[in-house]
Amino acid sequence: MSWTLAQRAHKMNPSVIREILKVTEKPGIISFAGGLPSPSTFPIEAMAEATARVFAQDGRAALQYSSSEGYGPLREWVAHDLKKLGMAISPDQVLITTGSQQGLDLIAKVLIDTGSRVLVETPTYLGALQAFTPMEPEFVSVNSDAEGVDVADFSAKAKGARFMYVLPNFQNPTGRTMSAERRVALAQAAAAAGVPLVEDNPYGDLWFDTPPPPALSSHVPENSVYLGSFSKILAPGLRLGYIVAPTAVMPKLLQAKQAADLHTPSFNQRIVAEVLKDGFIDRHVPTIRALYKRQCQAMLAALAEHCTGLLEWNAPDGGMFLWGRLPAGVDAVKLLPMAVEHNVAFVPGAAFYADHPDARSIRLSFVTASEEQIRTGVAALAKAIRQFQAG
């Protein structure tokens, strides 16, 4: 009747993953599909204690409106923490966001006009495609391999692009990490082409044996925006992330933030600042790394045992996901219902491509299921693939 929707609304679609996950909502299913951190890693006791202290010491301020930039001590913590990635920034360059997803939304508003070219990896993070889509960009997939972005292809496609979106560490969906050499080369090529980099790093702390190379942003601080998150090192239900931006764009990002939700909950910001205060994170994150490493190894071992010849896969150096490729003729979307019958779920990789999806690719998360479930689930996946091949 009366409702006329904006043009951009017609381009917005329900998350493919969300729709897929509905198929997998079945009691007893072993899910490698979700991107949910293991809830066993949530530091409930430390959070509860920090929250009680915030109520006792700063209750009224924690419950009041606060500045759009974010809570000062939290911004200071972020600026200090990022030194480990080779980034030398001031707290003024940190904007606290309602999850790093909101950072993507603000970047889209400030940098994308209808039809703007936006470069992305092949494949890329689906949530970024969703966050950028309402501003109606033209996505351009840049070729990528096991070391990350193909720099020559980037340079060939860079002209006139508003930015290139990159997730260099333990990428969602592929689990791959961009090599140090590739980072330097991409940063230089981006500066040469006059194309800013948007560097998304939600998983960077989740390395298994050695930390990833310095951030892309450390090489070209004036030509990049960096996104971070507390979702994977503390808890996603707090919705706390941040943007680091140079002065060329920070004022507009701040105005967009203010218009979007005034500020990120003061309450959550103060609780996290309180949790972080005594070096808690340096004791806590190693326990997450150790757990995810064990679970990743369990999945790799199970894949080697059950899926040799049925799947190709990579061995990530950290994060939450690995990436698989099914044999010729096996379509991941068609395989999924069969896998669900066998009580195991994954995400077909096609959802993660801006264009030319690879129908044989799949994303497997190794963090939500236990080691035992991982072994059972991988065996079930192998059965499903065999059944599919048997027709």
Add this chain to the structure above:
Amino acid sequence: MSWTLAQRAHKMNPSVIREILKVTEKPGIISFAGGLPSPSTFPIEAMAEATARVFAQDGRAALQYSSSEGYGPLREWVAHDLKKLGMAISPDQVLITTGSQQGLDLIAKVLIDTGSRVLVETPTYLGALQAFTPMEPEFVSVNSDAEGVDVADFSAKAKGARFMYVLPNFQNPTGRTMSAERRVALAQAAAAAGVPLVEDNPYGDLWFDTPPPPALSSHVPENSVYLGSFSKILAPGLRLGYIVAPTAVMPKLLQAKQAADLHTPSFNQRIVAEVLKDGFIDRHVPTIRALYKRQCQAMLAALAEHCTGLLEWNAPDGGMFLWGRLPAGVDAVKLLPMAVEHNVAFVPGAAFYADHPDARSIRLSFVTASEEQIRTGVAALAKAIRQFQAG
């Protein structure tokens, strides 16, 4: 250098109020400028207890990712609560947002194209203008008087508009309430013109003696979107609000929500659901009403004593603000620095007009300062006006 901003970014500006408030950041100043609820009303003890229960009972779920729609029991509470406004809705029609400011952002994304006509009251809520501006509408001010929107002027300007934004209860900035008759007439005119209503109701619970008339949305549920908030009845630092929408627009609002920040913090939603569970709000809100009524009466009495002949003002039936008009020749923006010298601050009303600002109007908040401060501040305001007039 490399940064090319989106066109919309050039239309976004720092909040005028934010800039003005910097002038007023002076130790010892009595501020009638801010829109901050009195922190003495924040139910810290109840919140702290509810939070402890959430950690104990549901800690892992409260810290995990959750659905974009929001937490079920909170959506049910909202649907039930809105019966008091004559609204008969199902929990499925409730989308939990990160403050009602985010509701405005989502509505803008889903309903506004560049150049779309968006009707607003005269004056209107500045935060709505800021939330809508990035989607580049053409704002059209509809004449308004003490009873609210001028329905004939609405009908004259309605053709082709995407929606009319209305804040009918204890409006920010004017404190005025739309009469029951005017609501029925506007709802009918809007339906006849095929123009949806966006009804914003952050202050509706803060009535002094009698509740406001039924919601506009109760008259035309399929032709309206309703925005509510927990900021004024519990605490703004939680950033919890909601949209109620008909099925014609809910799916798109939900997709926009998911792209914007995945979901509103699970943690905050569960805490508030826990606080609300035992009817706490029915005991708590009357204490806020009583406090704000006393403070409003103190301001009205002080205005009568000190400002007669120097200011015209209204007497709101609830909320946080009253609206004043300075004598001919007194410009509110120019008066402000003089008032600050006298240790009192207000917001010049010009910021709240989409066009043709009234330079003599001012907004006075009666909720942040104490009764004694209100008396002192109003006397100081009178002195500042006299000084201005004396040249």
